[in-house]
Amino acid sequence: MPPALVGKVAHRLATRARWRLLEYAFWLAALASFFLLPNRHLILTEIAWLALFALSLDLILGYAGIISLGHAAFFGLGSYLAALLAKHGIVNEPVLALVLSGLCAAVLGFATSFLVLRGSDLTRLMVTLGVALIMREIANQIPDITGGADGLQGVVIAPILGLFQFDIFGHVAYAYCLIVLFILFLLARRVVYSPFGLSLRAVKGNPLRAASIGISVNARLVTIYTFAAFYAGIAGALLAQTTAFASLDVFSFERSADLLLVLIIGGTGYLYGGLIGAVIFKLMQDWIANLTPQYWQFWIGLVLVLIVLIGRDRIALRTGGVRLLAERITRRFAPAAAPVAVPPGEGS
Amino acid sequence: MLRIVAIALAAGTMASTGVLAQDVKVGVVLPLTGGLAPVGKQVQAGIKLYMDKNGATVAGKKIDLIIKDDAGVPDNSKRLAQELIVNDKVAIIGSGITPSAMAIGPLSTQGKTANVVTVSGTSGVINPNNPYMVRTSFTLGQQSGIIAEWAAKNGSKKVAIVQSDWAPGAEATAVFTDAFTKAGGQIVETIKVPLANPDFAPFLQRARDANPDTLFVFVPAGQAGTFAKQFAERGLDKAGIKLIGPGDIVDDNDLPGMGDAMLGVVTAGIYSVLHNSPTNKEYVAAFKKANGYRPNFISLGGYDGMHLIYEALKKTQGKTDGESLINAMKGMKWESPRGPISIDPDTRDIVQSIYIGKVEKVDGELYDVEFATFEAVKDPLKKK
Numbered sequence: 092m093p094p095a096l097v098g099k100v101a102h103r104l105a106t107r108a109r110w111r112l113l114e115y116a117f118w119l120a121a122l123a124s125f126f127l128l129p130n131r132h133l134i135l136t137e138i139a140w141l142a143l144f145a146l147s148l149d150l151i152l153g154y155a156g157i158i159s160l161g162h163a164a165f166f167g168l169g170s171y172l173a174a175l176l177a178k179h180g181i182v183n184e185p186v187l188a189l190v191l192s193g194l195c196a197a198v199l200g201f202a203t204s205f206l207v208l209r210g211s212d213l214t215r216l217m218v219t220l221g222v223a224l225i226m227r228e229i230a231n232q233i234p235d236i237t238g239g240a241d242g243l244q245g246v247v248i249a250p251i252l253g254l255f256q257f258d259i260f261g262h263v264a265y266a267y268c269l270i271v272l273f274i275l276f277l278l279a280r281r282v283v284y285s286p287f288g289l290s291l292r293a294v295k296g297n298p299l300r301a302a303s304i305g306i307s308v309n310a311r312l313v314t315i316y317t318f319a320a321f322y323a324g325i326a327g328a329l330l331a332q333t334t335a336f337a338s339l340d341v342f343s344f345e346r347s348a349d350l351l352l353v354l355i356i357g358g359t360g361y362l363y364g365g366l367i368g369a370v371i372f373k374l375m376q377d378w379i380a381n382l383t384p385q386y387w388q389f390w391i392g393l394v395l396v397l398i399v400l401i402g403r404d405r406i407a408l409r410t411g412g413v414r415l416l417a418e419r420i421t422r423r424f425a426p427a428a429a430p431v432a433v434p435p436g437e438g439s
Numbered sequence: 440m441l442r443i444v445a446i447a448l449a450a451g452t453m454a455s456t457g458v459l460a461q462d463v464k465v466g467v468v469l470p471l472t473g474g475l476a477p478v479g480k481q482v483q484a485g486i487k488l489y490m491d492k493n494g495a496t497v498a499g500k501k502i503d504l505i506i507k508d509d510a511g512v513p514d515n516s517k518r519l520a521q522e523l524i525v526n527d528k529v530a531i532i533g534s535g536i537t538p539s540a541m542a543i544g545p546l547s548t549q550g551k552t553a554n555v556v557t558v559s560g561t562s563g564v565i566n567p568n569n570p571y572m573v574r575t576s577f578t579l580g581q582q583s584g585i586i587a588e589w590a591a592k593n594g595s596k597k598v599a600i601v602q603s604d605w606a607p608g609a610e611a612t613a614v615f616t617d618a619f620t621k622a623g624g625q626i627v628e629t630i631k632v633p634l635a636n637p638d639f640a641p642f643l644q645r646a647r648d649a650n651p652d653t654l655f656v657f658v659p660a661g662q663a664g665t666f667a668k669q670f671a672e673r674g675l676d677k678a679g680i681k682l683i684g685p686g687d688i689v690d691d692n693d694l695p696g697m698g699d700a701m702l703g704v705v706t707a708g709i710y711s712v713l714h715n716s717p718t719n720k721e722y723v724a725a726f727k728k729a730n731g732y733r734p735n736f737i738s739l740g741g742y743d744g745m746h747l748i749y750e751a752l753k754k755t756q757g758k759t760d761g762e763s764l765i766n767a768m769k770g771m772k773w774e775s776p777r778g779p780i781s782i783d784p785d786t787r788d789i790v791q792s793i794y795i796g797k798v799e800k801v802d803g804e805l806y807d808v809e810f811a812t813f814e815a816v817k818d819p820l821k822k823k
Contacts (some may be wrong), residue, residue: 130526133518242538260525263740338513338538342809384508385471
């Protein structure tokens with residue numbers, strides 16, 4: 092490749108990966124929520140780990156086109172491992188336990204990724220669903236280790252880094268989840284804007300063509316699936332550590348299905364979809380469930396139907412103006428950068 | 440004019456609440472959606488009925504009831520209970536099914552908040568580690584131990600067990616096996632059935648092949664009707680095999696829809712709608728009027744839970760700290776629609792009568808008809 096071209100490509104990639112104004116705004120808002128909403132830290136904690144979990148699904152669904160109904164398998168494994176590590180005092184320090192749980196989930200992700208390579212979307216739905224069901228059944232069958240249907244009792248989580256003890260108000264938990272979410276988001280952002288991330292998009296767009304230009308499709312899919320499993324495992328471990336509890340429910344089908352809903356609400360393929368979806372889903376659920384504890388699912392269902400009917404594209408049209416404005420402002424701040432057309436769904 | 444009256448009334452209530460000091464907040468976390476919604480609804484109906492009957496003011500304080508739906512998911516329960524304790528500052532927590540109650544347990548200990556368990560039937564929910572918890576539901580051990588004793592005395596020698604494969608099922612089986620073998624009986628086969636949508640036919644065949652005289656079954660109430668049908672279809676009833684179980688399988692909520700195959704099933708339970716007492720007659724009438732369906736044994740967990748809270752508040756004269764409330768609750772005795780019950784002062788678990796009943800047709804509908812009573816039964820897993 093001629094050096095000029097290399098430079099051009101590198102430049103192009105760098106521009107694509109540039110932070111946009113709305114992204115700064117999003118994370119500033121997240122930071123502000125910690126200081127401005129001290130009474131809501133418990134639900135914000137849930138939003139944070141759900142966002143991470145959704146981000147994980149977005150990595151495979153939005154970027155590699157792998158649809159999954161069994162993402163809870165990795166979430167659940169991470170969850171149980173984190174709880175077990177703490178309960179038996181194997182690894183007391185939460186951050187280390189968190190990483191370990193994520194890595195084990197990644198190993199499971201790697202092992203099962205080969206199943207996902209086979210077949211079309213429908214097969215993948217069934218296979219992923221099957222893996223999650225198997226995991227749940229295994230956990231159910233070894234009550235001596237997992238506590239079975241009653242859940243795992245007596246988990247005590249040590250202070251984070253030996254300094255910060257989880258409190259009943261959820262302050263530490265929220266700060267912890269938010270920091271983990273942010274770090275992993277940065278990592279995911281780095282990955283999807285890298286040449287590897289671009290090649291994934293090519294695979295998603297057309298696997299045959301991707302293969303014919305020399306991208307090894309299977310290797311890419313295995314890698315991203317394993318990577319996403321790591322994220323899901325971390326999300327599960329966050330849940331276990333912030334609640335000091337794990338139950339069979341972490342593997343449940345509903346959890347995987349809700350996760351798809353979160354992504355449908357937020358939109359796939361631009362990293363923020365899962366984050367925004369998690370915020371909307373949880374707040375909506377909390378708000379409606381407070382109004383009507385018995386019938387909140389009806390209203391959620393209705394909202395979802397409306398979202399699908401109106402179509403995110405049309406919502407995106409409205410926000411398109413905002414995005415354009417943001418682009419223009421960003422350009423003014425960085426006049427040297429060449430204008431790059433952002434394909435729909437890739438901007439912030 | 441109307442507005443003036445309204446303002447006057449508002450001013451009046453404000454003044455009176457001012458005198459009454461603070462309200463007592465009671466936060467209850469129940470499954471009101473999802474697969475276990477019927478359970479939550481019965482408890483909720485029981486709680487509301489008690490408050491309608493006895494008013495919302497006790498010991499000079501107004502009871503402010505907050506009900507939250509956890510959809511039966513324990514991490515939801517935990518967060519909701521945490522919010523109730525931290526944000527709403529509830530004085531008393533009510534918890535539901537076993538995993539949820541277990542998730543909430545440590546929180547009530549941490550917050551020193553009284554916690555009334557209204558649904559769970561698992562023994563270990565009430566334990567020494569969580570000293571602020573009491574139970575107003577039942578334990579499966581109470582029922583399974585009694586039915587084992589009764590069966591051994593009434594001609595059963597060889598029993599096969601069919602059990603749904605989950606923790607309460609395992610507990611029921613363990614207690615039954617222990618009590619039945621101690622009484623000289625023999626367990627010829629223990630068969631575990633998947634919890635979700637099972638087809639019982641192959642399991643029933645296996646049970647039959649073991650040649651028992653009695654079949655002890657514990658499956659969720661919703662499946663008991665199907666089970667009994669397949670039991671009859673495969674001719675196990677004609678082979679002279681008796682069907683027995685804990686009271687859960689003749690849940691009054693589901694019984695009318697279970698079909699005639701249930702006729703003659705003998706169970707040991709804590710309650711039947713037909714329980715013969717004036718208290719119960721009044722309860723059933725009021726419950727049916729308010730909700731349009733039968734109350735079941737689950738509803739009493741809510742009703743009696745509320746009674747326990749009211750009486751404890753009377754005894755502490757409105758003091759709401761966990762310590763005082765739990766001490767007031769310990770040893771409390773009263774007449775519930777299910778019969779006489781009390782809170783064991785040592786274990787904080789419920790002590791109640793267990794009734795042997797048989798499914799019969801009364802006025803064209805299926806009912807569990809009680810015919811023998813075992814009084815003041817404690818949880819056998821805590822007797823040691």
